[in-house]
Amino acid sequence: xxxxxxxxxxxxxxxxxxxxxxxxxxxxxxxxxxxxxxxxxxxxxxxxxxxxxxxxxxxxxxxxxxxxxxxxxxxxxxxxxxxxxxxxxxxxxxxxxxxxxxxxxxxxxxxxxxxxxxxxxxxxxxxxxxxxxxxxxxx
Amino acid sequence: xxxxxxxxxxxxxxxxxxxxxxxxxxxxxxxxxxxxxxxxxxxxxxxxxxxxxxxxxxxxxxxxxxxxxxxxxxxxxxxxx
Numbered sequence: 245x246x247x248x249x250x251x252x253x254x255x256x257x258x259x260x261x262x263x264x265x266x267x268x269x270x271x272x273x274x275x276x277x278x279x280x281x282x283x284x285x286x287x288x289x290x291x292x293x294x295x296x297x298x299x300x301x302x303x304x305x306x307x308x309x310x311x312x313x314x315x316x317x318x319x320x321x322x323x324x325x326x327x328x329x330x331x332x333x334x335x336x337x338x339x340x341x342x343x344x345x346x347x348x349x350x351x352x353x354x355x356x357x358x359x360x361x362x363x364x365x366x367x368x369x370x371x372x373x374x375x376x377x378x379x380x381x382x383x
Numbered sequence: 384x385x386x387x388x389x390x391x392x393x394x395x396x397x398x399x400x401x402x403x404x405x406x407x408x409x410x411x412x413x414x415x416x417x418x419x420x421x422x423x424x425x426x427x428x429x430x431x432x433x434x435x436x437x438x439x440x441x442x443x444x445x446x447x448x449x450x451x452x453x454x455x456x457x458x459x460x461x462x463x464x
Contacts, residue, residue, distance in 0.1 A: 275464045291463065292391060292392050293391075293463070294389065294391055294437070294456055294458065296440055296454075297437055297440040297441075297456065298463075300440050301440075322463060322464075333463075333464065334463065334464050354464065357463060357464060358461070358462075358463060358464040359461070360442075360461065361461060361463050362391065362437070362456075362458050362461055362463075363461060363462070363463030363464075364391060364392035364393075364459065364461060364462050364463065365462045365463065365464075366392070375393075376392040376393035376396060376459070376462075377462035378392065378393050378430075378433070378459045378460040378462060379460045379462060380433055380460050381393070381429075381430060381433045381459065381460060
Protein backbone atom coordinates (compact mmCIF):
# COMPACT_ATOMS: atom_id res chain seq x y z
CA UNK A 245 0.00 0.00 0.00
CA UNK A 246 1.37 3.48 -0.85
CA UNK A 247 2.56 5.49 2.13
CA UNK A 248 2.47 9.15 3.14
CA UNK A 249 5.08 9.76 5.80
CA UNK A 250 6.69 12.46 7.91
CA UNK A 251 9.81 10.26 8.26
CA UNK A 252 12.81 10.14 5.88
CA UNK A 253 12.33 7.69 3.00
CA UNK A 254 14.59 4.63 3.02
CA UNK A 255 15.09 3.93 -0.69
CA UNK A 256 17.17 0.79 -0.08
CA UNK A 257 14.26 -0.63 1.88
CA UNK A 258 11.90 0.13 -1.02
CA UNK A 259 14.15 -1.74 -3.43
CA UNK A 260 14.09 -4.76 -1.15
CA UNK A 261 10.29 -4.55 -1.05
CA UNK A 262 9.93 -4.82 -4.83
CA UNK A 263 12.75 -7.20 -5.73
CA UNK A 264 11.59 -10.66 -6.63
CA UNK A 265 12.76 -13.78 -8.40
CA UNK A 266 9.73 -13.33 -10.65
CA UNK A 267 11.08 -9.98 -11.90
CA UNK A 268 13.86 -9.37 -14.41
CA UNK A 269 13.88 -5.60 -13.92
CA UNK A 270 13.59 -3.12 -11.07
CA UNK A 271 13.27 0.63 -11.61
CA UNK A 272 13.56 3.13 -8.76
CA UNK A 273 12.67 6.81 -9.17
CA UNK A 274 13.58 9.28 -6.43
CA UNK A 275 12.36 12.86 -6.43
CA UNK A 276 14.73 14.98 -4.35
CA UNK A 277 14.43 18.51 -3.04
CA UNK A 278 16.39 20.97 -5.16
CA UNK A 279 18.19 24.05 -3.88
CA UNK A 280 17.85 26.27 -6.97
CA UNK A 281 14.69 26.71 -9.06
CA UNK A 282 14.99 29.15 -11.97
CA UNK A 283 17.85 30.87 -10.19
CA UNK A 284 15.99 31.27 -6.87
CA UNK A 285 17.51 29.67 -3.81
CA UNK A 286 15.43 27.46 -1.54
CA UNK A 287 16.37 26.79 2.08
CA UNK A 288 13.73 24.16 2.82
CA UNK A 289 10.47 22.72 1.56
CA UNK A 290 7.25 21.79 3.24
CA UNK A 291 4.66 19.34 1.91
CA UNK A 292 0.95 19.39 2.67
CA UNK A 293 -1.70 16.99 1.46
CA UNK A 294 -5.38 16.13 1.51
CA UNK A 295 -4.59 12.92 3.23
CA UNK A 296 -7.63 10.71 2.63
CA UNK A 297 -7.88 11.62 -1.04
CA UNK A 298 -4.11 11.45 -1.64
CA UNK A 299 -3.99 7.95 -0.15
CA UNK A 300 -6.94 6.86 -2.27
CA UNK A 301 -5.48 8.33 -5.47
CA UNK A 302 -2.10 6.70 -4.85
CA UNK A 303 -3.80 3.34 -4.34
CA UNK A 304 -5.77 3.78 -7.58
CA UNK A 305 -2.62 4.68 -9.55
CA UNK A 306 -0.69 1.78 -8.05
CA UNK A 307 -3.47 -0.68 -8.98
CA UNK A 308 -3.72 0.76 -12.50
CA UNK A 309 0.03 0.51 -13.09
CA UNK A 310 0.19 -3.03 -11.70
CA UNK A 311 -2.55 -4.10 -14.08
CA UNK A 312 -1.43 -2.20 -17.19
CA UNK A 313 2.22 -3.32 -17.05
CA UNK A 314 1.74 -6.63 -15.21
CA UNK A 315 4.09 -5.48 -12.47
CA UNK A 316 5.42 -7.97 -9.97
CA UNK A 317 5.55 -5.35 -7.19
CA UNK A 318 5.07 -1.61 -6.87
CA UNK A 319 5.95 0.65 -3.93
CA UNK A 320 5.19 4.38 -3.61
CA UNK A 321 6.13 6.70 -0.73
CA UNK A 322 5.68 10.48 -0.47
CA UNK A 323 7.06 12.72 2.26
CA UNK A 324 4.93 15.21 4.19
CA UNK A 325 5.90 18.10 6.43
CA UNK A 326 9.34 19.72 6.40
CA UNK A 327 11.92 18.24 4.05
CA UNK A 328 15.54 19.42 3.97
CA UNK A 329 17.41 20.10 0.74
CA UNK A 330 18.71 17.04 -1.09
CA UNK A 331 16.38 14.65 0.70
CA UNK A 332 14.00 12.27 -1.02
CA UNK A 333 10.50 13.73 -1.23
CA UNK A 334 8.95 10.97 -3.33
CA UNK A 335 9.99 7.43 -4.25
CA UNK A 336 8.49 5.04 -6.78
CA UNK A 337 9.87 1.51 -7.11
CA UNK A 338 8.53 -1.07 -9.53
CA UNK A 339 9.52 -4.55 -10.58
CA UNK A 340 8.44 -6.28 -13.77
CA UNK A 341 9.33 -9.21 -15.96
CA UNK A 342 11.27 -7.00 -18.35
CA UNK A 343 12.81 -3.53 -18.35
CA UNK A 344 10.45 -1.95 -20.91
CA UNK A 345 7.47 -2.44 -18.60
CA UNK A 346 9.41 -1.36 -15.51
CA UNK A 347 10.62 1.91 -17.10
CA UNK A 348 7.21 2.70 -18.62
CA UNK A 349 5.34 2.03 -15.39
CA UNK A 350 7.80 4.04 -13.28
CA UNK A 351 7.59 7.04 -15.63
CA UNK A 352 3.81 6.91 -15.86
CA UNK A 353 3.49 6.66 -12.08
CA UNK A 354 5.65 9.65 -11.20
CA UNK A 355 4.18 11.76 -14.03
CA UNK A 356 0.63 10.95 -12.96
CA UNK A 357 1.33 11.38 -9.23
CA UNK A 358 2.57 14.90 -9.97
CA UNK A 359 -0.52 15.62 -12.00
CA UNK A 360 -3.41 14.31 -9.91
CA UNK A 361 -2.48 13.48 -6.30
CA UNK A 362 -3.52 16.29 -3.91
CA UNK A 363 -0.12 17.07 -2.44
CA UNK A 364 1.44 20.55 -2.42
CA UNK A 365 4.90 21.89 -1.78
CA UNK A 366 5.79 25.18 -0.15
CA UNK A 367 9.10 26.75 -1.06
CA UNK A 368 10.82 28.58 1.78
CA UNK A 369 13.11 30.91 -0.16
CA UNK A 370 16.52 32.12 0.96
CA UNK A 371 15.31 35.73 0.98
CA UNK A 372 12.89 34.91 3.84
CA UNK A 373 9.74 34.74 1.73
CA UNK A 374 7.78 31.57 1.10
CA UNK A 375 5.08 30.42 -1.28
CA UNK A 376 2.87 27.44 -2.05
CA UNK A 377 3.63 26.10 -5.50
CA UNK A 378 0.53 26.03 -7.70
CA UNK A 379 1.46 25.49 -11.35
CA UNK A 380 -0.57 27.76 -13.62
CA UNK A 381 -1.35 30.35 -10.95
CA UNK A 382 0.82 33.43 -11.11
CA UNK A 383 2.22 34.86 -7.91
CA UNK B 384 -28.32 25.13 2.68
CA UNK B 385 -24.80 25.17 4.13
CA UNK B 386 -21.89 23.32 2.56
CA UNK B 387 -18.53 22.80 4.22
CA UNK B 388 -15.52 23.14 1.93
CA UNK B 389 -12.01 22.02 2.91
CA UNK B 390 -9.14 24.28 1.89
CA UNK B 391 -5.49 23.40 1.33
CA UNK B 392 -2.11 25.00 0.62
CA UNK B 393 -2.36 28.45 -1.05
CA UNK B 394 -6.15 28.61 -0.80
CA UNK B 395 -6.00 27.86 2.93
CA UNK B 396 -3.29 30.48 3.39
CA UNK B 397 -5.28 33.16 1.54
CA UNK B 398 -8.41 32.50 3.62
CA UNK B 399 -6.59 31.83 6.90
CA UNK B 400 -8.78 28.80 7.65
CA UNK B 401 -8.83 25.16 6.57
CA UNK B 402 -12.61 25.02 6.30
CA UNK B 403 -15.21 27.48 5.02
CA UNK B 404 -18.97 27.25 5.06
CA UNK B 405 -20.77 28.33 1.91
CA UNK B 406 -24.50 28.87 1.66
CA UNK B 407 -26.02 27.57 -1.59
CA UNK B 408 -29.44 26.63 -2.91
CA UNK B 409 -30.46 22.96 -2.82
CA UNK B 410 -29.30 21.23 -6.02
CA UNK B 411 -26.31 23.55 -6.38
CA UNK B 412 -23.42 22.39 -8.54
CA UNK B 413 -19.64 22.70 -8.38
CA UNK B 414 -19.92 25.66 -10.79
CA UNK B 415 -22.28 27.42 -8.34
CA UNK B 416 -19.85 26.75 -5.51
CA UNK B 417 -16.97 28.26 -7.48
CA UNK B 418 -18.96 31.45 -8.13
CA UNK B 419 -20.16 31.68 -4.51
CA UNK B 420 -16.66 31.24 -3.10
CA UNK B 421 -15.26 33.95 -5.37
CA UNK B 422 -18.06 36.32 -4.34
CA UNK B 423 -17.93 35.68 -0.62
CA UNK B 424 -14.12 35.68 -0.36
CA UNK B 425 -12.77 38.35 -2.74
CA UNK B 426 -9.15 37.42 -1.95
CA UNK B 427 -9.82 33.98 -3.47
CA UNK B 428 -11.27 35.35 -6.69
CA UNK B 429 -8.17 34.88 -8.85
CA UNK B 430 -7.20 31.50 -7.38
CA UNK B 431 -10.70 30.06 -7.58
CA UNK B 432 -10.67 30.13 -11.40
CA UNK B 433 -7.76 27.67 -11.38
CA UNK B 434 -8.79 25.19 -8.70
CA UNK B 435 -10.52 21.85 -9.04
CA UNK B 436 -13.06 20.59 -6.57
CA UNK B 437 -13.23 17.11 -5.12
CA UNK B 438 -16.45 15.51 -3.92
CA UNK B 439 -16.03 12.45 -1.71
CA UNK B 440 -12.33 12.18 -2.66
CA UNK B 441 -12.84 12.28 -6.42
CA UNK B 442 -12.37 15.18 -8.80
CA UNK B 443 -15.76 16.58 -9.76
CA UNK B 444 -16.93 18.29 -12.96
CA UNK B 445 -18.52 21.73 -12.86
CA UNK B 446 -21.98 20.19 -13.35
CA UNK B 447 -21.67 17.77 -10.41
CA UNK B 448 -24.50 18.33 -7.91
CA UNK B 449 -23.49 18.91 -4.30
CA UNK B 450 -25.07 17.37 -1.26
CA UNK B 451 -24.56 18.79 2.24
CA UNK B 452 -23.30 15.43 3.47
CA UNK B 453 -20.69 15.18 0.70
CA UNK B 454 -17.07 15.79 1.62
CA UNK B 455 -16.19 18.80 -0.55
CA UNK B 456 -12.63 20.06 -1.01
CA UNK B 457 -11.07 22.88 -2.96
CA UNK B 458 -7.96 21.52 -4.74
CA UNK B 459 -5.53 24.17 -6.03
CA UNK B 460 -3.10 22.98 -8.75
CA UNK B 461 -1.05 20.21 -7.16
CA UNK B 462 2.72 20.25 -6.78
CA UNK B 463 3.78 17.03 -5.12
CA UNK B 464 6.89 15.12 -6.11
